[in-house]
Amino acid sequence: MTSRLVAVVVDCTDADALARFWAAALGHHSIRAWDDDHGTTYAQIDDAVPLLLFQPVGEPRTGKNRLHLDVAPQPGGTQRGEVRRLTALGATVLDEAPGLPWIVMADPEGNEFCVLPAED
Structure with a gap:
């Protein structure tokens, strides 16, 4: 068996704002926010394939994207x-x-x- 790609996850400061930018950039319209059991609010573009998920993190990005x-x-x-x-x-x-x-x-x-x- 093999794995299947489910989502591309982007660490960010403002999940909602970044999801709105990428939804507009890629021509998508279905953004959904949801909370995990720790109260962290994520935003995802539901109609993107693969799904794009924006995950808020406390630290800023340092260095080049991998x-x-x-x-x-x-x-x-x-x-x-x-x-x-x-x-x-x-x-x-x-x-x-x-x-x-x-x-x-x-x-x-x-x-x-x-x-x-x-x-x-």
């Missing part, structure tokens, strides 16, 4: 247009290295992700 998401514009969109849209949602551009096809960005809590070029 895992990141890659996103690309929908058909008919452009990489530059997607970067502008994500910036308007609260992301920031971190790096546009010459010769590399991706643009490195950070979500509102500083988690890095890449915007790839549109597929042909």
